[in-house]
Amino acid sequence: MSLYFHFRAVPPSALRNSATWLRRLFEDDWDTVRQRIGRCREEVLDKGYLGHELLYTGAPPHHAQNGPRTHVVLGGGPVFPTEPDEPPFLLLTAAQTARVADFLTSADFEALWRDARNELLPRYGGAGAEPGARGMFESAHRDLTAFYTQTAFYGDAVVKRLVR
Template sequence: MYFHLRAVPPGELRGDVPWFEGLFADDWDAVRERCAEHREVVLDKRYVSVDELYTGTRGRPGTGEFRDLPVLGAGQVIPREDERMPPFVVLGPELVARATEFLVGADFAELWRARLEDHTAWHGAPEPEAAAAWRDDLAQAHRELTEFYVRAAEAGDVVVKTLLI
């Protein structure tokens, strides 16, 4: 499973499901090129952990204001014809700007401390090496998402998201 986020100029956005499917049908070379240009982000199974980094886990007190953050959540849902497949989610420029503002202003060290506390409360403390690798992985995802959203916001782009299975 891969969670894809792709920046699209608003004038190119179409409302039909085949267009959205085609948007994510490129080969991996094209995807890697867009990722290098911060026009696309691909998160593997870590996307759940990244989402919890920003929103808190299991209703963590004090994080309710982040639940509707458009970084990985929120947006206009475009269902696929096959209901078993995850929908597409579209963020307009105003939600892209909101996500960007959050990411740029976020203190990664504080987010990481809260995420580790949540994990420890529910699952026990991870081994130090595992925690360090997990932290590094989340830090990289945070940098990639921040760079992606900053570029999308500067261009006035919409962001289209989907989970590819």
């Protein structure tokens, strides 16, 4: 089973706190969403999204308190779908999105990597695979920073969905 985490930016005026509406947001293609809500930006993390969560929240014992760094990947208010086996959608308000963007633009990737490295490397092939693993995380960090920065610039909210 292929898992990935999908993020979409939504203008607050278009956002609905409805699982049905949110499901449509992710089922429709990019152009359809853009026509319906006026603009569309998105980001996707592959099945390694839990590694990215660890990168931002901090490797034990340095786990981050609830705040901008904990909202980068898995954070947000849940909206539960009607199907009991489906994970909830996660919503970040425009203000929360701006705080995440501020965190990401000021974050030192080297420090994040250094703190999470020992937890992450065994999952990605060990010390010998460090250059590739580090490069993958650094690239995703740049993409997430660009996504959140542009989303905050427009004053938009973020909706997240785990897709199977």
